[in-house]
Amino acid sequence: MAHSHHHHSHSEGNIKVAFFLNLGFAIIEIIGGLLTNSVAILSDALHDLGDSLSLGVSWYFARISQKGSNRDFSYGYKRFSVLGALINSIVLITGSIFIVVEAIPRLLNPIHPDTSGMILLAIGGVIVNGAAAFKLSHGKTINEKAVYTHLLEDILGWIAVLIGSIVMHFWDVPIIDPVLSILIALYILFNVFKNLKESFRIILQGTPIDIKIDEIHKTILGVPNVIDVHDCHIWSMDGEYHILSIHLIVSSKLSLAELRQIKVESKSRLISLGINHTTIEFETPEEKCEPC
Template sequence: MPVYKNIWIACCLNLAFALLEAVFGVMFRSSLILADAVHDAGDALAIGLSALFETRATKKATHRYTLGYKRYSLLGALLVSSILITGSLFVIRENIPKLLAPEKVDHKGMFVLAIVAIAVNLVAKGMMEKGHSQHEKILSLHFLEDILGWLLVLVLSVLFQWTDWYILDPLFSLLIAGFILYKAVRQFWDNIEIVLEATPKGVDIEKVAQELEAVPPIEAIVQLQVWSLDGVEHCAMVHLQVRKVEDMAESKRLAHALLKNYGVGQVTIECDSSVR
């Protein structure tokens, strides 16, 4: 199944369950469930909009977009991570006052809803883990968030059956929101680095240069730039200096092979000869 179809399915699951959360959150008087309903509604909107970008990212290169449309997927990842950050901050703001005045919740309803929610989110997370794009990674993080959140709801529903520690409801809402805020900010920054064309993680540019200079026909590296289109597909621009003109073809072949070992698929190589 194409990536964008998985994302649309995840969007529909998220939106439908967010509506159920809102209804049952009011019925069970759980700030944790209500906060998650708001969070999921925002996420569903973000997922749906960003799925449009993911669909466009599968298009082939054109005269206008000569490197293809892969960065549309990156735009989707940035959008979703931004919504996660905003939603986490909203949850934190709403639940801090409830620490001072916790409300009694319906623990039996929480228990049943938690079981259903964990099953739904495990299915959605499994769909996202089959992909490799930055967008799918951030969506997988979102569903991991939901699974962790609902595991806590499950534990709390059992505790509330035997205790009146209702302060744990807003307290754990804050803990989950803080965890996801930390993870989403890191993912957001990773995506920003890709937009700014930073050297991809896992590619040691100095080591690559040293290995290229160690290739016998190559005398010097005049230029070496490596960047990523979408976090998965990497590109490079290389300017080599070789001793003889007849060494150019072999130098290019060896440089291509070396860069391929670092996951660089698209390479542009220019060669100069020091001996005319």
């Protein structure tokens, strides 16, 4: 449990740093976007502001998810981090749609922005978002992964803005500005839907992608005195903390000490496969199974 607490504290600290970096730079972006008359900069400003809100929510849920189990939440609060990921995704979808709506009129009537200011802001965007993304690059929870994906998208978006502003600085092609905005928005939406798919898989208690049921069966059948296994259920709390319930068929002649040894050995092997919490029920070959 100490390791788990340390991990979630680390997760919370990473999201906290990313939140303040994003919020501070989003304010600078809004001012810079208005001064440079760039819809691409303003789009990224809106996106970063949305990210800041999402990061704030994620930070809050990262704190909540550290709480242990109680009468209301018997498995603890880990799944609250998935709720944070869902809110993140909703904010980004809303912001991306707004970006597209704002950029389309500029396609029909391009306005030349202040490219020198755009170049400076784009360089700043790459640095700030790069620093925030680095803090979350090794995150394992669905919440951290969602936030990291957003920051990675921001970096790619700023690189695109940097290249586009350099091109516009030397050539008269102002249409690049709204085109960049739309491409950034579409790329963001594509990745958001991937994160949503993973979040819904967790909420609907689907088998974690990184867990193979056949491998679990094979591993448990390798434990001495286990005759067969069935009624295996696996789900995840937050994309990282996995839970398993399983029925083991054993001989009715085994002693309590031998049953305890099977349980200890099984749980030890399952931990190596990424299962954090296991519930085992013993049955004899003659017993009729009642599936959970």
